[in-house]
Amino acid sequence: MVRVAVLGAGAMGAIFGAALFRGGADVVFFDQRTEVVDAICQDGLQVSGALGDMTLPCAATSERTTLGAIDLALVLVNAGATAAVAPIAEGCLKPDGFVLTLQNGIGNWEELTKHLGAKRVLAGSTFNSGEGLGPGRSLHTHLGPTWMGELDGTVSQRAQALAAMFQVGGLEVKVVTNAVAVIWSKFVHNCAINPVAAATGLRPSEIARNPHAAALLDGILDEALAVVDAEGITLPESNPREHIRDHCWERSNKPSMLQHIESGRETEIDALNGALVEQARLHGIPTPINKMVVQVIKGREAALRAAGVKLAGSADEGAGLHGPRHGRWGVCI
Template sequence: MDITVVGAGAMGGSYGGLLAAAGNRVRLIDTWQDHVDAINRDGLRVDGAHGEHRLRLAAATQPDANETADIVLLFTDTNGTADAARTIAGILSPAGFVVTSQNGIGNVETLEDVLGEGRVVGGSSMCSAATIGPGHVSLTHLGPTSVGEVRGGSSDRVDAFLAALEDAGFPSKPAPDIMAEIWQKFVVNCSANAVAAVTGLRSGEFVDIPDLMDYRVRVVEEVMAVLDAKGIALPDPELIKRICSGGRRMNRPSMLQHIRMGRKTEIDTLNGALVREAKALGIPVPYNEALVALLRGRELAQRRAVHEPDLDYEAWEASFTNADAA
């Protein structure tokens, strides 16, 4: 199978690397120049749940305009979905399609706006991964991957892609209603990602602070109130019980990883999207609103700490004082 991975960070690199190890032809596209350079120089290192691999793969920050892609596996941050869609439009073959396994909601719609109906397949991955450094990713947890046609059911192309995932070692299943699976992952992400990013804690540490677990439960209750109002039923009826009881999986959610690197997070397509949906429905969601506000503050503080470490706050304050005096 010929696969182009757009967004070859922690998740995209893990999937792309293991698909290549299983014999597929894989190309990697990622905007992080140091990562691309390391892959082209030393190969992609993938370790973790499926052992250690060093794979010689072609990587670039932009696709070759002379090449076409039959299958694109999209793992970019949701902030980059629109740009990624335009990139994909330039390389997708006439019968090609893109599988989106991104976080958040709205990605399918954004992709279809650019690529057209029928060119997008939905996916939901419950794996976890981390970027260790340029050219090095780790698959930290191996969970199920669901894939399905966005308007319901499976198809020959979905079945073929699922078979490739299974051969690469990813437990996979067809999803009769992939949009419900995407909403289900949205619930999981809303319950953990921003909480981890604001506090700096891994998911498995939440249970050590009862007040924090209570807050998380309130966040989930608000999410479910919105889904109930929209008539969305989760495929896993036990999910909410498991979330609210906590767990000891010591993964670092992607939003926590983004915060530590001083990057923009996906809050707008997770809890931020929940707040927008709630306002449209007239449903109060104060716990999610507070979480979004705190996350935005944490994001700004860390971005300045990483990218402006020499910022002189006293001089900055003085500039405002002088401006007011003038």
């Protein structure tokens, strides 16, 4: 039996860890929040939403020394914690073990390779979404595709076996030969949507129908796509801007950055728009809009943490506005 350590028992860690458990893996969750570990150990991992309601008897720990010998470390902590968990993954993996990161932002697989080497790291991105409902409890708000692959572009047996295990567990996972491009595609997507949602409180479908929010998103995209061109990266989408606009038009989920703001937690703004600003600086590309967005979100973080904002409920989060985009971008209909 494949033994898996899920590093990060938040909403996405729960969704993907549950899929691996259903796919036949022996899964243990690692999280430094003792209340999360205690909830999973006492009541099981509880996941509801897109694939139904389930309670799974998974193990959990906050002690790295109790993880044992691991075949796969699935890294789903916030991007700011990657450097901290990389040595944990290195310490628990078997000699032929490997890591998979499906985190938001850029710089995650690069940080993991510093500790493990490129041959022991798989990377990708996902369009599943989720929300934490409390310690050990997660809502799977949207069932979407996931792409992952080897950093060198080969199609390996281990990647195919892992994808098959996820699929048995109910998730659509495809092995790709352009993992880095896939990561940058999701990076641009998150840079455009997440901070606009966090700053305004609007969900993607509402952003698409508000002229001011839509204009802000387009301005972020102008700068982000200029950086993509400078990096020499070919994104999977033929028209990334229209792809993101269509996504917004159809989706009413609550982006993770908005969830973090509402719960008074730090966001991933540094690994998203902050990282974009830094990459742009290296290429001499001005990014006034993204710089402004970073400052706004950091201000929101401080203000809401000070106010002690509680996690907002979102029973309607999975109820998207489906169908193709009609009408004009940025206009309420």
